[in-house]
Amino acid sequence: MTKISLTVDGAQVSDEVEPRMLLVQYLREKLGKTGTVIGCDTSNCGACTVHLDGRSVKSCNVLAVQADGHEVTTIEGLATDGKLHQVQESFRECHGLQCGFCTPGMIMQSVDLLNENPHPSEQEVREGLEGNLCRCTGYHNIVKSVLHAAGQGSTAGAQS
Amino acid sequence: MTATAEAPAAEIGQERRRKEDQRLITGRTRWTDNLTLPGMLHLAMVRSPFAHATIVSVDTSAAKAAPNVIGVFSGKDVAEDQGILINAWAITTDQVTPTHTPVAVDRVTFAGEIVAVVVARSAAEARDAAELVDVEYDELPAALDLKESAEDKVLAHPDLGTNKSAFWKFDSAEAGTGGNVDEAIEKARGDGIVIEREYRQQRLIPAFMEPRSVVVDPTGEQLTVWSATQIPHILRFALAATTGISESKIRVIAPDVGGGFGGKLQTTPEEWIAVALARRVGKPVKYTETRSESLMAAHHGRDQWQKLTLSAEKDGTVTGFKVELLADLGSHVSLVGGGVPVLGAFMFNSIYKFPAYQFSVQTVLTNKTWTDAYRGAGRPEATYAIERIMDELAVEVGVDPLEIRAKNWIKHEEFPFTTVAGLEYDTGNYEAATARAKEMFGYDELRAEQKQRREAGDRVQLGIGISTFTEMCGLAPSRVLGSLNYGAGGWEHASVRMLATGKVEVVTGASAHGQGHETAFSQIVADRLGVAFEDVEILHGDTQIAHKGLDTYGSRSLVVGGEAIVKAADKVIEKAKPIAAHLLEASVDDIEFSGGRFSVRGTDQGLAMADIALATFTSHNFPEGVEPSIDSDATYDPVNFNYPHGTHLCAMEVDTETGRVTMRKYVCCDDIGNIINPMIVGGQVHGGLVQGIAQALFEEAVYDDAGTLVSGSFVDYLLPTSADTISFEIDHTTSPSTTNTLGTKGVGEAGTIASTPAVVNAVVDAVRHFGVNDIQMPCTPERVWKAINTSSATGGTTEGAAMPHFDESEPGQSSTEGAGA
Numbered sequence: 004m005t006k007i008s009l010t011v012d013g014a015q016v017s018d019e020v021e022p023r024m025l026l027v028q029y030l031r032e033k034l035g036k037t038g039t040v041i042g043c044d045t046s047n048c049g050a051c052t053v054h055l056d057g058r059s060v061k062s063c064n065v066l067a068v069q070a071d072g073h074e075v076t077t078i079e080g081l082a083t084d085g086k087l088h089q090v091q092e093s094f095r096e097c098h099g100l101q102c103g104f105c106t107p108g109m110i111m112q113s114v115d116l117l118n119e120n121p122h123p124s125e126q127e128v129r130e131g132l133e134g135n136l137c138r139c140t141g142y143h144n145i146v147k148s149v150l151h152a153a154g155q156g157s158t159a160g161a162q163s
Numbered sequence: 164m165t166a167t168a169e170a171p172a173a174e175i176g177q178e179r180r181r182k183e184d185q186r187l188i189t190g191r192t193r194w195t196d197n198l199t200l201p202g203m204l205h206l207a208m209v210r211s212p213f214a215h216a217t218i219v220s221v222d223t224s225a226a227k228a229a230p231n232v233i234g235v236f237s238g239k240d241v242a243e244d245q246g247i248l249i250n251a252w253a254i255t256t257d258q259v260t261p262t263h264t265p266v267a268v269d270r271v272t273f274a275g276e277i278v279a280v281v282v283a284r285s286a287a288e289a290r291d292a293a294e295l296v297d298v299e300y301d302e303l304p305a306a307l308d309l310k311e312s313a314e315d316k317v318l319a320h321p322d323l324g325t326n327k328s329a330f331w332k333f334d335s336a337e338a339g340t341g342g343n344v345d346e347a348i349e350k351a352r353g354d355g356i357v358i359e360r361e362y363r364q365q366r367l368i369p370a371f372m373e374p375r376s377v378v379v380d381p382t383g384e385q386l387t388v389w390s391a392t393q394i395p396h397i398l399r400f401a402l403a404a405t406t407g408i409s410e411s412k413i414r415v416i417a418p419d420v421g422g423g424f425g426g427k428l429q430t431t432p433e434e435w436i437a438v439a440l441a442r443r444v445g446k447p448v449k450y451t452e453t454r455s456e457s458l459m460a461a462h463h464g465r466d467q468w469q470k471l472t473l474s475a476e477k478d479g480t481v482t483g484f485k486v487e488l489l490a491d492l493g494s495h496v497s498l499v500g501g502g503v504p505v506l507g508a509f510m511f512n513s514i515y516k517f518p519a520y521q522f523s524v525q526t527v528l529t530n531k532t533w534t535d536a537y538r539g540a541g542r543p544e545a546t547y548a549i550e551r552i553m554d555e556l557a558v559e560v561g562v563d564p565l566e567i568r569a570k571n572w573i574k575h576e577e578f579p580f581t582t583v584a585g586l587e588y589d590t591g592n593y594e595a596a597t598a599r600a601k602e603m604f605g606y607d608e609l610r611a612e613q614k615q616r617r618e619a620g621d622r623v624q625l626g627i628g629i630s631t632f633t634e635m636c637g638l639a640p641s642r643v644l645g646s647l648n649y650g651a652g653g654w655e656h657a658s659v660r661m662l663a664t665g666k667v668e669v670v671t672g673a674s675a676h677g678q679g680h681e682t683a684f685s686q687i688v689a690d691r692l693g694v695a696f697e698d699v700e701i702l703h704g705d706t707q708i709a710h711k712g713l714d715t716y717g718s719r720s721l722v723v724g725g726e727a728i729v730k731a732a733d734k735v736i737e738k739a740k741p742i743a744a745h746l747l748e749a750s751v752d753d754i755e756f757s758g759g760r761f762s763v764r765g766t767d768q769g770l771a772m773a774d775i776a777l778a779t780f781t782s783h784n785f786p787e788g789v790e791p792s793i794d795s796d797a798t799y800d801p802v803n804f805n806y807p808h809g810t811h812l813c814a815m816e817v818d819t820e821t822g823r824v825t826m827r828k829y830v831c832c833d834d835i836g837n838i839i840n841p842m843i844v845g846g847q848v849h850g851g852l853v854q855g856i857a858q859a860l861f862e863e864a865v866y867d868d869a870g871t872l873v874s875g876s877f878v879d880y881l882l883p884t885s886a887d888t889i890s891f892e893i894d895h896t897t898s899p900s901t902t903n904t905l906g907t908k909g910v911g912e913a914g915t916i917a918s919t920p921a922v923v924n925a926v927v928d929a930v931r932h933f934g935v936n937d938i939q940m941p942c943t944p945e946r947v948w949k950a951i952n953t954s955s956a957t958g959g960t961t962e963g964a965a966m967p968h969f970d971e972s973e974p975g976q977s978s979t980e981g982a983g984a
Binding site: 021031035036037038039040041042043044045047048050077078079081082087091094095096098100101102103104105106107110125128129130132133134135136137138139140141142143144145146147 | 180181185186189192194197199287371372373374419420421422424454455676677678679843847849850851852876877878882884885886888890891
């Protein structure tokens with residue numbers, strides 16, 4: 004077992020974990036943060052995407068011990084002061100989700116994409132979300148949601 | 164025309180934002196795998212690496228000694244209480260149905276079949292211990308190729324002596340719905356056109372995003388089962404029927420369910436195992452599959468060979484259509500898998516007036532994962548066949564493919580129309596939908612560009628693909644299901660409960676897995692009862708709350724479940740009228756209900772629905788004989804299917820040097836009758852389109868020669884990504900259905916049904932001048948390149964051996980009479 008200390012959604016946490024424990028398992032099983040979900044075994048689907056020090060990572064691809072000393076933001080910590088993030092609002096406004104299983108990862112990836120490039124083209128959004136699979140929406144309204152959020156202009160720095 | 168007598172309502176037709184989304188966008192969703200119960204144990208499955216093998220021995224000793232392992236169970240260990248999985252749809256009375264135990268006992272019949280189960284304190288410990296289970300196998304030859312299996316070259320179940328499960332046939336001459344197809348074909352061989360083709364429907368994997376998960380708690384008064392399922396009610400029935408536990412002692416909860424597409428329309432071995440082992444160990448247990456387990460062992464879809472013969476007069480008027488199918492059931496006949504091809508049988512004639520039609524299917528057992536419903540279930544296969552071959556007819560006649568369709572389709576003024584397959588189509592307007600799609604597409608301009616590129620010999624060629632379609636949805640009138648030997652009805656149940664505060668609780672048996680039922684159903688109730696959208700709460704997915712129902716599949720939620728809600732709401736109004744009359748001191752006959760208000764005819768006196776609800780709660784001054792309740796139930800059995808239709812047009816660019824295909828443009832105009840929420844409908848269409856496009860271009864479950872699933876992860880099973888797709892242009896025409904009071908038609912499967920042939924027609928169209936008339940799906944760059952470079956010799960790229968022929972003399976042949984609606 005290895006001792007780790009990190010910040011998750013603004014709260015300081017310390018734990019003893021097995022070295023093989025994945026960050027996504029740590030979030031779900033140890034912290035009960037079940038907003039982050041597991042969709043595949045191979046890092047292809049992106050459902051487990053969270054932010055590590057403000058950049059999106061697939062949390063099935065990071066060991067919990069690698070997050071030691073770092074800051075993690077999950078979908079549950081994205082809204083601040085009870086106010087939804089603009090990207091969350093846009094997904095609802097543009098019907099960017101159906102079953103919602105890919106949605107937390109999709110939103111976290113979109114926030115990072117817009118932080119990096121606040122005014123992306125449709126093609127840039129499509130390429131930026133290529134690592135996140137969705138089976139319900141045909142991506143049409145997801146792409147629309149991200150472009151809508153960009154048009155609202157308040158994404159960069161909202162949560163990093 | 165409209166189907167409803169009332170004026171357009173306030174909520175129906177509005178783009179209401181979804182009620183479901185708040186929890187989904189904030190990570191507060193209730194997935195089954197999120198659940199943790201006190202003392203809960205975890206299961207891991209040991210799965211066969213072989214497609215077909217005798218189990219010589221299962222040594223569980225090392226696994227049992229592993230840390231925190233509670234127990235390890237082989238098939239023999241749980242033989243007494245593991246039960247048998249049920250098949251709900253024997254399409255013939257003598258269908259050959261192998262016994263299906265959740266854990267294999269003596270023999271494994273596909274790679275991925277469960278041979279042992281580990282129970283441990285954590286999921287990781289269970290998986291570690293599963294690695295220590297030592298199974299000795301004696302490998303057997305496996306039945307893998309569908310055509311060869313159909314000829315019993317290798318037996319999937321040697322004890323059965325055959326792979327042929329059932330033979331089912333519909334003939335329009337015998338049914339009295341049309342002429343004799345063989346005569347039509349014979350005549351056309353003399354003085355008309357006969358086109359023969361063989362198409363492959365490759366094996367697909369539903370690949371819902373949420374892996375299947377089940378939690379069973381045996382510790383209370385009831386057995387509580389949480390499952391990521393589309394069918395909580397059917398699951399409860401199946402568990403009760405096979406375990407002997409009373410239905411009232413089983414509670415099935417489908418919490419938030421992350422996609423299904425038919426893939427969660429199943430009673431699974433994993434659910435049975437979780438129930439059996441939870442009862443054995445007396446503690447709650449959880450099993451959540453990995454993605455590779457999901458791809459390997461959750462059911463697959465499609466997998467057919469289609470042999471088609473179309474006859475026509477020289478001008479392109481179709482005279483007959485003969486369809487012979489081979490359908491791969493996999494190793495067992497799953498819940499409704501045997502019936503999927505039969506569901507498609509009625510749709511091969513699609514929107515056309517065929518004078519003669521014959522359909523037959525031979526279902527075949529192989530040593531692969533079993534197949535069952537996948538988005539569209541039977542209807543995509545049918546639409547693909549007819550829309551591909553209509554293009555071939557257009558080429559033969561030398562006319563535009565749209566012209567050949569218009570020549571043969573049912574005209575708007577001919578509705579209602581009884582088809583050669585015996586179905587009565589209620590409404591439709593193929594002319595209007597096609598005209599609109601053509602206009603959106605810029606058809607003539609793109610045809611001109613195609614001609615120009617072809618003449619210039621461009622490296623990148625342009626193809627235009629057309630797909631017109633209709634489908635039968637809203638499954639289904641119970642009497643039709645009965646005539647097809649289906650083991651359940653097609654009704655749906657709803658309750659509408661008026662709360663004392665004037666808010667409304669609605670219970671539906673149709674639970675959702677992402678479609679937005681809570682929103683659409685709230686809109687219907689708000690209009691019907693004249694209450695606020697926000698004041699309606701939709702309850703579903705828990706058999707203790709929604710005690711009756713037949714669940715969600717076949718685009719039935721709105722048109723069957725929604726109609727049940729309408730009927731329950733109407734009963735609420737009728738029950739409220741005498742109470743309103745009493746409170747308003749008027750005669751019941753003088754009470755009118757409109758806009759949420761009961762009023763005395765000809766006066767300004769009235770009471771809102773909320774007033775009646777409160778008065779019913781208090782019931783202080785009700786006279787004797789007035790029941791202090793306006794809550795109502797309704798069970799609705801549809802009188803007919805409904806028949807959405809549409810025209811889809813697609814432009815594909817094909818790089819003739821690399822075979823790479825790129826989508827340039829996709830437009831569609833669908834007619835799904837009246838629309839409750841255009842935003843939700845748009846989402847259903849977009850998602851459906853991509854699933855159909857994925858069949859055309861990307862997805863295929865591939866097995867190697869040993870029967871191992873090669874496409875066993877998302878690295879190998881290619882789901883399309885955002886970068887592989889484009890934004891779509893969609894629109895609607897409206898011919899309201901006359902088979903439900905809302906005038907709606909189903910939409911969940913339409914996009915998938917229509918888009919596959921549209922895309923393949925476009926790809927073939929782009930390279931037809933190289934002599935190509937077919938490319939097998941998925942149209943990968945390799946297949947397209949080969950088609951371009953080899954087609955002049957073969958005329959096409961149909962792969963595999965010749966299709967075997969079957970008739971009534973084969974085993975499992977006792978045909979059931981086909982029945983239309």
